[in-house]
């Protein structure tokens with residue numbers, strides 16, 4: 001007997017699918033089956049959704065005992081209370097009411113309703129005998145920007161099956177992007193972006209008075225959460241084409257460090273090979289600042305000496321450096337790293353720079369000396385020391401091959417599409433965050449010149465006079 005076909009609708013399109021058992025039942029059998037199903041579903045629903053069940057039961061009780069008018073009055077009062085709550089405390093309202101409600105609606109309407117068909121169409125269901133099986137949705141959590149769909153995989157499936165289908169999944173569920181996160185063996189979370197939290201510029205973030213070197217607020221993640229950058233015990237490399245917004249990552253980091261700089265337990269040593277154009281504006285926050293080749297090499301060599309002295313002092317006593325005003329945490333900021341590692345015309349200086357930099361990069365992390373370097377071209381010929389930066393930030397890149405160079409093998413396949421970031425969204429990039437195998441899309445906060453003016457007055461490093469203009473410090477190198 002040939003296969004009989006029925007019509008199924010997905011996203012408004014119609015597809016022919018084989019008719020299933022029961023499709024040809026007569027009316028009486030269908031009705032009997034419906035009643036039986038309802039008798040099972042009602043108690044099942046009540047157990048699974050006690051909140052909704054309680055709401056329905058109380059509403060029915062109010063309407064029958066006190067009348068519909070009283071019920072409407074109670075609803076109106078509840079709506080007013082919710083409205084006032086939303087207006088006065090929007091974030092707690094969103095957490096407690098908005099997001100759970102959104103999760104319920106989007107979970108049912110966007111995902112569960114057409115999940116099996118979508119899995120089949122995307123090639124993610126599988127067959128066994130005459131049956132077809134689809135992976136199972138465990139739960140859906142939504143906020144204003146993303147839906148996180150937790151999925152239990154089928155036997156024989158792996159996260160890689162989903163990683164190769166992210167484009168298909170995104171367009172099937174009407175999302176602008178999809179990323180796969182492996183939670184534990186056999187369970188993944190699909191992150192669907194349905195509104196882009198990073199489309200608009202993220203304004204400069206207010207630094208916390210208690211600077212946490214393990215979680216500096218520097219921007220926003222696509223989930224809407226704050227992007228926090230770790231500096232303690234690591235070095236950070238920021239890679240991006242010209243105009244990608246590397247400056248905003250550097251300035252957001254310096255802004256987050258501001259209170260520590262002001263209090264003297266954080267020092268910034270800044271090197272700006274572009275003649276001081278990028279960094280001079282905030283020079284009052286720097287303990288050392290150089291922009292000519294010779295002084296830049298000197299600062300780097302001094303950093304290497306500091307690293308070696310600290311290592312000698314700490315040896316056998318402690319393995320963890322504790323920053324304090326007498327032993328500050330030092331951040332060496334290098335704006336155009338390639339100039340120092342590949343393009344410096346003087347070979348003798350270039351050699352001195354290479355050896356000092358490799359000391360700082362290989363030994364500095366443990367003794368409270370970290371490096372933040374920015375570079376346009378991530379190739380090894382340009383940045384031979386690339387692998388000594390454990391933390392990498394990949395902004396807009398010109399070639400897809402550069403993505404894995406920066407974030408590691410397979411990063412682009414796992415969703416870090418740096419080569420697709422539009423030029424109109426500077427500061428957007430991908431990072432690897434502790435505990436996540438998959439890259440996270442982020443946008444650095446935009447620190448304007450006016451913000452920098454305010455910062456350098458509020459967070460001037462001890463020894464700098466408040467209100468110092470860049471001209472006071474622009475020649476060669478300035479030490480406090």
Ligand SMILES: Nc1ncnc2c1ncn2[C@@H]1O[C@H](COP(=O)(O)OP(=O)(O)OP(=O)(O)O)[C@@H](O)[C@H]1O
Nearest residue numbers: 201241242243244245246247248426427444445446
């Ligand atoms: N996070 C951001 N949000 C919004 N606009 C930004 C952001 N970062 C940078 N911009 C804007 O984008 C432009 C380029 O930024 P920036 O100079 O930081 O890029 P870059 O990567 O350092 O480029 P280059 O390597 O050429 O110096 C500037 O006009 C800047 O104001």
